Amino acid sequence: MFQAEIRRIEKLLYRIAWSYMGNNTDVEDAVQDALIKAWEKRASLRNVKQFRPWMTRILINQCKDLLRKRKRWNFYPLEDAVAQEAEPPEPDAPVLEAVKKLKPELSLLITLHYVDGYSIQDLAENLGIPENTVKTRMRNARKQLGRTLLVEWEAES
């Protein structure tokens, strides 16, 4: 059952970790560590219906933990630095860069909403945060992106 649920939310886990970590190597490390922690802590899941917010919370904590360690050791992977210099910017990179510059919890909502089609309610249920918080964060994210990219947001749900 644990395995089946994880497979169902694999893409969600990737999006979450990517929003925080920003590169695939760290994304994989974070998700692997979070899966092991979740398996060890599965007794804490009192309601199977709450699996997704429970799992996403563990992953977010894991990502924050890795980022803290990174900060502490001033770690900066050489591969990333080389890659940044070598790769030419893609045509739509400013959009991606602007989203990446948002706080992770905001960029995650923007990506899940606009790329993966999550509604406000879906976001609240999957991430375990109140709908009003999702709306506020979305509003803040749109405001920041609007300033950077000059996006004129249409009324949305």
Place this chain on the structure above:
Amino acid sequence: MNSNEFKDKLTSVAPEVPEHFHNRVEMTLENIVMQEAQKNNTTKQTNKTTGRFSRRTFTIALAVTLFLGAAAFAAATQWHLFDSISFLTGSGTPKNADSVMQSDLYRETVNNVEITVREAGYDGRTLLIQYSYRILDVETPYAVTAGEIFGSNLPDGMSADTVVESVPEEAIEALAAHGIGSWIGSAWIDGRELDMSSGSGSVVMGSTTPGEIIYTNYYRLDHGGVSLNGSVQITLPIGEKQSDEYLSNLYDSETHTYRLPDKGVVTFAYNAGDTASKTEVIRPDRETVLAEGTVCVREAVFSPLMTYITLSLQADPERKLQEDELDIFEDWLFSLELIDGKGNILFPDHYGLNGHSRTAAEFLYPYMDTVPDELYLAPVDENGTADMDRAVLVKPDTL
């Protein structure tokens, strides 16, 4: 740029899930399963040599059981209710459960469904009630077994026939077809509505008895500001289902509560006695200053069924300016274990954190027959080492 253009551009550049990531997830899942199987095999061998039911065997089985909210119905246990809520009360029946538990509280047959209130107990904080439906014209059992869930990879301590939580959809449909079932999420105590306050919940499972469905409800009365004393009348809306119109007529718009229904309910007496005298409450009230802020054990309650620990949290003002207040203590709270004065983890396989807000956190642990002289909640690392510099005192040895 408008919203749609933004969406298109972001979609075209947002990374898709790479094949490598998918492979890494699959590899991790496979490793988890393999390691668990190895653990179980090792434990089985240990049991054979020692000839006794080891603690480790039980905890592994327990952990798997808890993940599904599962409950094995052990015939030897007097109070079956605890098998359904081991995630709250720990494994087995608390030693002093007899002092608060009562059984065979109600039985009635409605629409060919036998409704039985089997067991109830109140420990000064939580009201526990187990009731069952037996649909008399159904000949098949609704038990969901470990064999169905785990296949041949059974957790240690479980056989293929072990009944675990959950019931098949057909059970709920059959109950509905008989017009029976819970029709509002409330209960009434001495005629006053009791809402299922935070920390409350319900577990449902089938059994090997044909047509039987068993519910175990736990109500955190203290979270709703309610305490029981002496004999009380408890009413549950678990009889004949009532219409929405009847329900709306019960609603009192002045008090925003539902009046006591006169049909579709079962009412039984429960004698709560003087539970307060059976419960030890301590308030150490000693502050611990951490980088995150100031922490204090507001209350520790040792009841005949459980151990409740409430912390008050006061985040560091400077951290509050930089972070969401809810996140500041989270990592610390997640890492805490209940330990004695010698640094021993008392419940290594029980996850204690029951919930937290910006200013408080609650931990639940099983009943303790003998409460150690000193108790702490301390962060414990992966090697099982407690960091006493970041521990909070739960029970000082001077008490």
